[in-house]
Amino acid sequence: MYINFWYPIVRSEDLSPDTPEKVKVLGVNLVAFRDADGNAAVLSDTCVHRGGSLGGAWSAGTAPRIVDGCVVCPYHGWEFGADGKCQNIPSIGYGTKTPPRAKVDAYPVQEKYGIVFAFLGDLPEEERPPLLEVEEYGQEGWRANSILTIDIDYYYERSVENGIDPAHNEFVHPTHGFSGVNRETYKVRDYETEDHMQGWGFWFMHRFDAPPLKGETWGDTRKGSGELYAGGGTYGPNVIATYITPSEGKQFRQYFFEQPIDDKTTRIFFLNMRSFMLDPKHDGPIHARNKAIAQQDIDIMGDINPRQTPMSNTKEVLMPADKAIVAYREWLEKFDNKGWRIDWEAFTERNGKDTAFAIPCPDRSTSGNWVLEEVPRITSRINRKASTPDMKAVS
Ligand code: FES
Numbered sequence: 001m002y003i004n005f006w007y008p009i010v011r012s013e014d015l016s017p018d019t020p021e022k023v024k025v026l027g028v029n030l031v032a033f034r035d036a037d038g039n040a041a042v043l044s045d046t047c048v049h050r051g052g053s054l055g056g057a058w059s060a061g062t063a064p065r066i067v068d069g070c071v072v073c074p075y076h077g078w079e080f081g082a083d084g085k086c087q088n089i090p091s092i093g094y095g096t097k098t099p100p101r102a103k104v105d106a107y108p109v110q111e112k113y114g115i116v117f118a119f120l121g122d123l124p125e126e127e128r129p130p131l132l133e134v135e136e137y138g139q140e141g142w143r144a145n146s147i148l149t150i151d152i153d154y155y156y157e158r159s160v161e162n163g164i165d166p167a168h169n170e171f172v173h174p175t176h177g178f179s180g181v182n183r184e185t186y187k188v189r190d191y192e193t194e195d196h197m198q199g200w201g202f203w204f205m206h207r208f209d210a211p212p213l214k215g216e217t218w219g220d221t222r223k224g225s226g227e228l229y230a231g232g233g234t235y236g237p238n239v240i241a242t243y244i245t246p247s248e249g250k251q252f253r254q255y256f257f258e259q260p261i262d263d264k265t266t267r268i269f270f271l272n273m274r275s276f277m278l279d280p281k282h283d284g285p286i287h288a289r290n291k292a293i294a295q296q297d298i299d300i301m302g303d304i305n306p307r308q309t310p311m312s313n314t315k316e317v318l319m320p321a322d323k324a325i326v327a328y329r330e331w332l333e334k335f336d337n338k339g340w341r342i343d344w345e346a347f348t349e350r351n352g353k354d355t356a357f358a359i360p361c362p363d364r365s366t367s368g369n370w371v372l373e374e375v376p377r378i379t380s381r382i383n384r385k386a387s388t389p390d391m392k393a394v395s
């Protein structure tokens with residue numbers, strides 16, 4: 001898991017103006033709420049007074065949880081603004097100046113595509129990897145489904161690898177493949193990966209055989225081709241983009257913004273764009289189909305061992321069809337070498353026991369007086385050399 005990327009926090013529609021939402025991301029508790037103007041804010045959830053949870057349980061009956069744009073700690077009522085600074089400490093009297101250490105980490109926020117995103121890291125604005133730009137969003141000729149959230153009980157990197165894996169369709173998805181019945185002819189066609197246009201990942205295009213889409217909604221949209229042309233890639237550690245072209249001029253573009261909760265749970269925020277079947281009446285059936293396909297992955301992925309991607313590619317036997325997985329791991333290695341990877345072992349050893357960690361926010365690089373310790377990070381990749389799959393092995 002990495003700091004210094006944009007992560008989905010909550011769906012816009014789930015963040016009400018009067019109730020904060022507590023969310024765990026990268027193993028750390030955060031609180032999201034709306035300020036007086038309705039703008040979303042995301043803070044470290046741990047109150048620096050004596051460890052209360054800003055988004056946690058509330059026993060003050062009907063008293064407001066958000067006052068003058070500040071989230072109120074349910075323990076002793078300290079009020080924190082969207083900038084993380086404590087505005088009021090009731091025990092010293094409302095309106096009394098608060099000490100400089102009375103502040104929590106506050107993260108840059110963007111609300112886009114129906115999702116509240118936060119930049120979880122300390123990089124100054126000009127150095128931050130940007131949030132992925134979905135260029136067709138809001139454009140004529142395209143329709144977006146409402147955001148579907150999918151909760152999975154496996155590590156997000158395994159989920160990302162599954163999302164870019166061209167060899168699993170045949171076996172995991174009867175909707176996309178033939179379950180291995182064509183033993184004479186089946187083979188994953190060769191493909192090449194290349195760096196992604198937006199600079200923080202890679203991309204590949206791939207053609208594979210798939211059964212036609214059936215049903216009243218879909219029609220036989222692949223008539224005559226018998227093939228599905230698709231592209232996929234990753235952006236940062238936690239975003240997958242997939243373009244699927246069922247037939248000439250018709251395209252699905254799917255974006256999976258993954259929220260790593262901890263090393264065993266993930267919430268996926270799924271944005272489905274389409275350039276055909278633009279009538280809203282198709283939204284429901286598309287959601288239903290996407291859910292059914294996701295469940296096919298979940299059934300397999302829950303059993304993957306080990307839970308995390310191995311620290312060395314020699315711990316698995318990778319084939320040319322796994323090139324995309326290797327490309328993703330090479331990108332992760334770059335992020336490791338920037339010092340952005342959380343040292344999960346060191347983190348879990350102390351987090352929640354004698355220590356409350358915070359993900360460092362950008363203000364940490366320009367000001368002091370921070371109470372919580374930053375999440376520990378590794379400084380570089382130690383022993384995880386990516387090996388290129390041996391093409392000769394299968395030719
Ligand atoms: S712990 Fe938050 S106000 Fe005391």
Ligand SMILES: [Fe+2]
Pocket residue numbers: 162163168172173297
């Ligand atoms: Fe899949």
